[in-house]
Amino acid sequence: MKEAVLEKSPLALEFEQSFPHLPAGDVPWVERMRKRSFERFAQTGFPDEKTPGWKFFPASKIQETPWKLFEFPVSARASDLRNSPLFAQEDCLPLSFLNGYYLPDLQGPHSEGFVAANLSALLKNNPERFENFWGHRPVGGLGAFEALNGAFFQDGSAIVLPQGFISPKPIHLFFFNRPSNHASMTHPLNLIALGPRSKAVIVQEYAGEDGVCLTNAVTEIFLDEGAQLDLIVIEREGAGAFHLESIAVHQASHSRFSASSVFMGESSSRQELEVELEGENAECAVNGLYRSNGDQSKNIKTAITHSKPHTRSVELYKGILDERGKAAFEGLIAVKPEAQKTDASLYNKNLILSEEAQVHTSPEFKIEADDVRCKHGSAIGQMDTNALFYLKSRGFGDKEAREALLYAFQSEIISAIPVEGIRLAVLDILSNCVPYSQSESVPNHLQEGRYDSAKSGLEGSSDGL
Numbered sequence: 001m002k003e004a005v006l007e008k009s010p011l012a013l014e015f016e017q018s019f020p021h022l023p024a025g026d027v028p029w030v031e032r033m034r035k036r037s038f039e040r041f042a043q044t045g046f047p048d049e050k051t052p053g054w055k056f057f058p059a060s061k062i063q064e065t066p067w068k069l070f071e072f073p074v075s076a077r078a079s080d081l082r083n084s085p086l087f088a089q090e091d092c093l094p095l096s097f098l099n100g101y102y103l104p105d106l107q108g109p110h111s112e113g114f115v116a117a118n119l120s121a122l123l124k125n126n127p128e129r130f131e132n133f134w135g136h137r138p139v140g141g142l143g144a145f146e147a148l149n150g151a152f153f154q155d156g157s158a159i160v161l162p163q164g165f166i167s168p169k170p171i172h173l174f175f176f177n178r179p180s181n182h183a184s185m186t187h188p189l190n191l192i193a194l195g196p197r198s199k200a201v202i203v204q205e206y207a208g209e210d211g212v213c214l215t216n217a218v219t220e221i222f223l224d225e226g227a228q229l230d231l232i233v234i235e236r237e238g239a240g241a242f243h244l245e246s247i248a249v250h251q252a253s254h255s256r257f258s259a260s261s262v263f264m265g266e267s268s269s270r271q272e273l274e275v276e277l278e279g280e281n282a283e284c285a286v287n288g289l290y291r292s293n294g295d296q297s298k299n300i301k302t303a304i305t306h307s308k309p310h311t312r313s314v315e316l317y318k319g320i321l322d323e324r325g326k327a328a329f330e331g332l333i334a335v336k337p338e339a340q341k342t343d344a345s346l347y348n349k350n351l352i353l354s355e356e357a358q359v360h361t362s363p364e365f366k367i368e369a370d371d372v373r374c375k376h377g378s379a380i381g382q383m384d385t386n387a388l389f390y391l392k393s394r395g396f397g398d399k400e401a402r403e404a405l406l407y408a409f410q411s412e413i414i415s416a417i418p419v420e421g422i423r424l425a426v427l428d429i430l431s432n433c434v435p436y437s438q439s440e441s442v443p444n445h446l447q448e449g450r451y452d453s454a455k456s457g458l459e460g461s462s463d464g465l
Contacts (some may be wrong), residue, residue, distance in 0.1 A: 023120035037150030070099035100186030179211025253279025292325030
């Protein structure tokens, strides 16, 4: 018996020990899902730098770390965590999580006519409502980290809007990690389901203090006919953290989905985004900005599938890399044979600020229809010396000129954030991350928009890639 225990991996032992204490453990379909998910993970194992698509991400460090679930924060309250600039800038309906666990608060969301609550409570009180979403989920196609999430998830959020409902305020999901003296992991699981012609703005913010921890989030989104969702993802976790997230979106006819992702934390981060345009006239717009400094790694992998006629997608990711930062972008747009009249674009642009920074970019199309309009491209470059010279000749100092070009380069992504208060808060946070900038807020000459027409700062690039 002792020999059998010794043969188990640390994660297998952690799953065995934590399983009785995980939420909804007495619900049969949840129990089956957890066990099948861990079996899937055991089959696949962790990826490493030799696994396709993982070359520039330190996955081996995750594999080598003896992870344990965060312990439940007994004395914490949500009000203690709401130091986020996003809370200060925008009136919202908040759901707060510390180390993966929901923190109830008297000032939490008052959901009248729709569901906005933590997942573990809903699974306990009404598990059959969510069985159709996950109870029969085929685990055979899950990646390693998605399977790990299905096995270990402690909590998360469930946002369900009925037909024709319009959320009066943005819904803010705030996930904060406070690392302990050992390597700790958390696995948020989020469900977002919008009924026909409903509409919402949802913010997912991941923040945390410095320390060794792993956030492995999974979000599944279902948009019914005519539904509209604006999703804003902000990642700003601390040094030593690993952040992985998987977002899957299913769109019915005439639905609209937009995603604005900003990765500006000191962690090594990876986002996998899959969008299925499953109904005619469905549309999506996907934008993202990632910054990689020091020894950080930022990975983006997207896949947008056009399955029906008259669908449209627009995708743009931009990266800023400095010092020894690494990044990889893999974007795929697939057009199925019946998806005639598809209109799709895919671009990735990267700004390199040091000789040691590395980036890999791979935009790709798979087109099986003959009546489509598709375009894609990528660019990697340095600061445009001509633009710098121009700004300096107009009275800018060297630092101020570089700030202006960096601001112009990233502003195309930030301007797509649909909520003004959140947009300004993100700009304020970014001003502390931008190389060459020591200011605590966005410079006045940039806030006023006086130089919106400045070049993007990417030498040799253009919108006509």
